[in-house]
């Protein structure tokens with residue numbers, strides 16, 4: 873299965889949970905953290921690394937919170953050095 877990950881810009885999130893219900897892998901959760909606007913924000917549950925980088929969350933989010941990364945076949949390793957992405961990545965971002 874293709875692996876992916878998402879970067880979440882929490883300050884943009886308003887906790888509407890659309891992405892949580894839309895994610896086919898069920899890996900998005902409402903966190904206990906609040907952003908500066910007083911909204912509980914979404915986080916990625918990276919247990920089992922089930923995010924596929926499908927970008928459904930980025931498409932459905934009305935506030936452009938997500939940047940999506942997807943592994944490419946010739947570079948399967950996720951970069952341990954990367955807080956904001958992975959090696960061999962392709963980014964899908966909706967502005």
Ligand code: SF4
Nearest residue numbers: 885886888889891933
């Ligand atoms: S759809 Fe966007 S704004 Fe709504 S909870 Fe998800 S990340 Fe936050």
Ligand code: SF4
Nearest residue numbers: 895923924926927929
């Ligand atoms: S990229 Fe797809 S699998 Fe990953 S969090 Fe977004 S909707 Fe879920």
